[in-house]
Amino acid sequence: MLDVYTQIASIPIGYNHPALTKVMTDPKNMCSMILYCVIPGRCTLLTDSNPRINGMKSNNSSSYMTGGFSRVQTMACGSCSNENAYKAIFIWYRNKMRGTPEPTPEEVRTSVINQVPGCPDLTLLSFMGGFHGRTLGCLATTHTKAIQKLDVPSFDWPIASFPQLRYPLDQFERENAREEARCLEEAEDLIVKWNQKGRHVAGVVIEPIQAEGGDNHASFDFYTKLRGITKKHGCAFLVDEVQTGGGSTGKFWAHEHWGLDDPADIVSFSKKMLTGGYYQKDSFQPDKPFRIFNTWLGDHTKNLLLTEVIKVIKTENLLDQAKRSGKVMLEGLYDLQDKYPHLLSKARGIGTFCAIDVKDEDTRNLLLLKARNKGVVLGGCGTQSIRFRPALVFKEHHAHLFLDIFNDAITELK
Amino acid sequence: MLDVYTQIASIPIGYNHPALTKVMTDPKNMCSMILYCVIPGRCTLLTDSNPRINGMKSNNSSSYMTGGFSRVQTMACGSCSNENAYKAIFIWYRNKMRGTPEPTPEEVRTSVINQVPGCPDLTLLSFMGGFHGRTLGCLATTHTKAIQKLDVPSFDWPIASFPQLRYPLDQFERENAREEARCLEEAEDLIVKWNQKGRHVAGVVIEPIQAEGGDNHASFDFYTKLRGITKKHGCAFLVDEVQTGGGSTGKFWAHEHWGLDDPADIVSFSKKMLTGGYYQKDSFQPDKPFRIFNTWLGDHTKNLLLTEVIKVIKTENLLDQAKRSGKVMLEGLYDLQDKYPHLLSKARGIGTFCAIDVKDEDTRNLLLLKARNKGVVLGGCGTQSIRFRPALVFKEHHAHLFLDIFNDAITELK
Missing domain, CATH: 3.40.640.10 (Type I PLP-dependent aspartate aminotransferase-like (Major domain))
Known part of the structure; x- marks a missing residue:
């Protein structure tokens, strides 16, 4: 699955990042883990x-x-x-x-x-x-x-x-x-x-x-x-x-x-x-x-994880990554709404925090389902929007992959 | 320290119980730990x-x-x-x-x-x-x-x-x-x-x-x-x-x-x-x-820990333990209020969920401090009460130990 929703925008650096596994297997963090x-x-x-x-x-x-x-x-x-x-x-x-x-x-x-x-x-x-x-x-x-x-x-x-x-x-x-x-x-x-x-x-x-x-x-x-x-x-x-x-x-x-x-x-x-x-x-x-x-x-355990997340964001320059991937995303969404003007409108976003509107709520929900069946997890918001909320490790090639699959899902609507 | 307060009654089976450490070091639980x-x-x-x-x-x-x-x-x-x-x-x-x-x-x-x-x-x-x-x-x-x-x-x-x-x-x-x-x-x-x-x-x-x-x-x-x-x-x-x-x-x-x-x-x-x-x-x-x-x-991790806590409660018969330790606690508190009627009153409780009143708020707070200095952690509640909230692994000998130290702390008030 390509997760472009990430548990309602809650997974900062993807699933099972080795840095986080390391935090949770460090014996000196055990005390934080077993009691509040x-x-x-x-x-x-x-x-x-x-x-x-x-x-x-x-x-x-x-x-x-x-x-x-x-x-x-x-x-x-x-x-x-x-x-x-x-x-x-x-x-x-x-x-x-x-x-x-x-x-x-x-x-x-x-x-x-x-x-x-x-x-x-x-x-x-x-x-x-x-x-x-x-x-x-x-x-x-x-x-x-x-x-x-x-x-x-x-x-x-x-x-x-x-x-x-x-x-x-x-x-x-x-x-x-x-x-x-x-x-x-x-x-x-x-x-x-x-x-x-x-x-x-x-x-x-x-x-x-x-x-x-x-x-x-x-x-x-x-x-x-x-x-x-x-x-x-x-x-x-x-x-x-x-x-x-x-x-x-x-x-x-x-x-x-x-x-x-x-x-x-x-x-x-x-x-x-x-x-x-x-x-x-x-x-x-x-x-x-x-x-x-x-x-x-x-919960102190979450503070330990957050500390590690911040380190990874800095080490891997993930804020810049979000700008670059976001650029691919948004340009791709502009192309899609030009290609399917009867279906899509209002492509918008900053970084990877992007969205697009679908012509009505039922069509939006159907599109979410079709994307899911093709292996892409997306979420809706508002009455007829789709929001994109990838993790910070979402790279340009993930954006291209997403856009291809999203395009395939759209073609099935016609 | 003898903890008779347990982070405001939040530590069910004491600090660092090996059963909980086992849950948190089990690799199959890692996924729960590193993401919500x-x-x-x-x-x-x-x-x-x-x-x-x-x-x-x-x-x-x-x-x-x-x-x-x-x-x-x-x-x-x-x-x-x-x-x-x-x-x-x-x-x-x-x-x-x-x-x-x-x-x-x-x-x-x-x-x-x-x-x-x-x-x-x-x-x-x-x-x-x-x-x-x-x-x-x-x-x-x-x-x-x-x-x-x-x-x-x-x-x-x-x-x-x-x-x-x-x-x-x-x-x-x-x-x-x-x-x-x-x-x-x-x-x-x-x-x-x-x-x-x-x-x-x-x-x-x-x-x-x-x-x-x-x-x-x-x-x-x-x-x-x-x-x-x-x-x-x-x-x-x-x-x-x-x-x-x-x-x-x-x-x-x-x-x-x-x-x-x-x-x-x-x-x-x-x-x-x-x-x-x-x-x-x-x-x-x-x-x-x-x-x-x-x-x-x-947080699913807490559910994993709770499952283990319930097992320990059953295996170690900790509900019965709470009744037995509570009996020692409450009888000891009755004795203390008989011994210091000018200071203590209203000893009360069910199981280890016990309390006693001190003559006024300032004296109560002083007694909490004196107990802490002797190695016993207690908490106040209401205007002039002390509440006792030990973990479920608190045994009769802990209750006796607590009562001895509490008695020593009281004698310092006179």
Whole structure:
């Protein structure tokens, strides 16, 4: 099988990489493997508590990695990462409003029984089509499919439109710029209005590319301006890199493409990082221990594997590899949509993080099946898109192989 | 060090048990260790997808284990387990209200934007002093310490009093029975009132012993009657065994002590089970795939370890061991509180799941420190309790050793 989906973008360097086998057969790692530990050191700096991961920061000239962030909080999965990042945002915002981290006796009393002011009526702004996880807090910011949210109580929080760009991008520059301006204006209006009615917007959460929602892109200019709006209104800016992070866009984090000095307050991750977690600015570290905590806070074994993955990414220059393979992929997808314009459209992507639309959902699902029967594993997203999520070891010849088989699968549709 | 806390009750059979080392050095398990997989089979029956775990059910005559439940859903941690169990309850309740799992177009439309009726205004009833996790959904049912909830938006859901029993129990039988009756009446009143105002109580969530909240016990009769109330009013009954499950009470699940034929609709677990998850009745299995889902749904490596843990529990008769060691522990604690009545009170417990109260919080914390300096790791809970959470391999001689050192630590307080 040629896996161009990799367990929903979760296999960073392919199956059974010898470097990872070595980590797991190293007797000195046995202790991590057979028990979970509560390691309080993990609550503070990963960079302090794990010098091998600290190495990622200081030596990792080819990627952003921890750049700009001095603190990291590990968690077991993407949903827990966002849930706890949301908590960090709310705590930060309330401390700012109060002018002190010390709560009033009334806040202490009411917090235990879920009432204001202890449990304040703060909100997070999210975007239509965004996906940030499936636990109750995360679900309140997830707006992709009804099946994920139906029947589950939620928070009434503001939701802004995400730009619906027209393709090919170079033919619709003016329309797309207008669409992005509209969405930015809407987001800012929502922040102002919700603040005015006392339901303050503590933070804005967004993906650099809406993945589950259909590989929806917006321009770097859109993200730059949105970052500006959050600063203007004192909202935290959380960039959810659970699916985009880890190198497949050709940079370690997709938000590096924006080219900003201060792209985010918090960056959450999981999937290719093998452990969940989030990087945060110092100011988002809660003022007291046990405000952000759980029994396991992730799994140290995954940190050991991640350390090795980072080494392999550097040694094998896999970020450059993703750029090269991505170029073959995207050019091949452009060719295919030219060849089958009645079937395919909107080929798009950065690095190997590519997608293409199929004319309708049923045809998309049939194409996924036909590709699977020919030995290529693919995944859908949105209503009618196919997303491509190969591992970082996916090389140019894999891209060519994939394109050939994909073409064969398409011809069977006609 | 003698560990009587075990990473917050998370080490089932002690550190470095050779059986676990064997699992992790078995080459055929390597694949599980070096990558997370999305295994759709896990979404259905663990008993189907993992015959080794199925073996736990059919052969495990000495423990309840999966008894009564045909379905299990694994998750990565305790919070995710409860979050998803809550979702399963809400979905079940709405399907019951609607009379069909098929949503209306209006429900489909509104669910994506967090509005009723798609995201209904359902509630869960929880108890003061209960702890069910720290993500936003779980936090809405957690009522232990302000520091865990402060500044985080929550759901306005009903909260009932948990019985505050007086000790020694045999001297306050009448008062305690009255207190439990009061709490049961309050819980039922809340269900009736919240149902009447249209904010239906879909489920009741409770621990068999409130652990984080201070090792608060209620009688088996209390739980039996509470189970009856949930049936009467059509609420799901979720028993959170994250801390109590896995054998330390002398039965595999603490709720087995109640002796009921139908003790729960859902039982959530984590900690000693090494993987998070929950057992559920067939009717709580969502009607469609991907309603309960995430990328990893736990970690298969932990399932491999759990399988081995269960074998060791059976082979070494560790449930009986917990009863015997617990007897030594509890009798020793009774002796100590008789010896130091100005310092200690309310010795209590089932199996090795024991606790004792210290006269105030500062003295409790000092005693924890003094014990630690003498080589015994202990943990606090509630405002002034010490909880004892040894591993299942904790034997009578460990209990005696612990009691001697604990006595020495106490004498230093005087």
